[in-house]
Amino acid sequence: MAHLADSSPKVPWFLRFSLVAILKLLLLMLGVSIIVFWLISLSPVDPVQANYGSVAVQNMSPQQRADLGAYWGKDLPIWERYISWFTAFLQGDMGISLRYNAPVSQVIWTKFSNSVLLLATAWILSGVLGFTLGVIAGTKRNKITDRIITTVCYGLASTPTFWLGMLVLIFFAVWLGWFPSGFATPIGVSAADVTIWDSLHHAILPAATLSVVSIANITLHTREKLVDVMDSDYFLYAKARGESKWQAVRRHGLRNIVLPALTLQFASVAEVFGGSILVEQVFSYPGLGQATVTAGLGSDTALLAGISVITAAVVFTGNTIATLLYGVVDPRIRRGQRG
Structure with missing residues (x-):
């Protein structure tokens, strides 16, 4: 009997891990849809x-x-x-949008298509710059470089996004005239004539402003993790064997700090989406964030409900991907799943 029990097929750990994560995602989405519909039902707006x-x-x-x-x-x-x-x-x-006089699904798709370039650029930029600056600050801790990076990050973390966006807009668009002052495409140009450079040129300022939302957190978090690694026994032993600081960081430090930074990066999807509402308003960028403000001010409950559920789905999906990546990279999670 014991032999028969041991020979029974086992579900692969990653499949079991993925199914649990997806089930949690579905339950969260169900809960969000209930809460969103309940809150909108409490609205005094007469349908x-x-x-x-x-x-x-x-x-x-x-x-x-x-x-x-x-x-x-x-x-x-x-x-x-x-x-x-x-x-x-x-x-x-998803219903009909009152403000745009179109199906909610069509409005969300159009606005989200406009925001994809902005959100993706800001998300990638915040992750790359935040991780790089965190590694530099950690290796140069208590030196002038570390103090400059940490001081700037603390300042950025406490700076309101809309205020920073207005400063960036005034300086680079109004005073210097290097970038357009708003919108996603040039004024008076048909959609067929808009080039990729036109879209990128209009997205640089709002994307740079939006990336600041997460750069500070990722930088400071990465720095603290790297400092902990550099104070560990195995890191000191690596340096005692003759490895330079950068060699020890590359061989022993990066593999221990990339997972926390990766998790924080996927968790920052919510911050990027939240910051896009203010940034798109400042730069008059016709994306999903601006549509959210329009729906809220215009009592467009159908559009507001659709945006809330879709946005929550994107955020929860980012967190689920981070959880799955943890299972792939971290062997301790794999051993726990096998157990």
């Missing part, structure tokens, strides 16, 4: 008035208003309205 306008509602008869209220589910229990909305959401029907 009939929001979709047809106050003037049109005033000119309607009581029977017409009652029929439209029944159509939008005003008299239904909240759980029935949620099931109806969530079922349609899974089928790609």
Whole structure:
């Protein structure tokens, strides 16, 4: 019997690890959708008035208003309205945007397409620069280079994003005139005539401003991890064997600090998305962040709900990828899964 039990097929550790992570992701998304729908249901916005306008509602008869209220589910229990909305959401029907007069899925796709270049550039730039500056500060600890980097990072971490964006806009766009002062494409140019350079030229300033949101945290975190590694016994032993500081850092330090930095980098997806709302407003960048502000100020509940759920999905996916990468790189997690 023991032989039969031992010979039973075992699920690979990575598959089991991935299934658990994906299941957590799905449960989180379900919880977010419930919370978002519940909060929007508490909004005082009348769905009939929001979709047809106050003037049109005033000119309607009581029977017409009652029929439209029944159509939008005003008299239904909240759980029935949620099931109806969530079922349609899974089928790609997120409703109609009041502000843009278009399907919510179409608006989100268009705005997200505009934001992809900005978000991806800022995310990669913050990770590369943050990790590099953290390694330099850690190897030069307590020296003038370390003090300059840490002082600048503490200053950036406490600087409001919108204020920094306005300074960057005034200096580089208004005074120097090196970059455009806003928008994602040149004014008066058709979409067919917009080149990749035009898109990059308009995205440089907002991407650089947005990357500052995460550079400081990644730099300071990487520096502290590297300092801990350099104080360890195996690092001192490597230097005692004749290795230089940079050789010891390259061989023993980087492999121990890359995982925490990688996890922090994927966790910073939420910060990048949150910062994009303010940055896109400052630079008049027509992306998903600006659409979020428009939906909130314009009582566009359908668009606001769709953006909230989609944004949460992107953020949770980034955290899930970081968890999976931990399992691939860290052997301790693999041993725990096998056990």
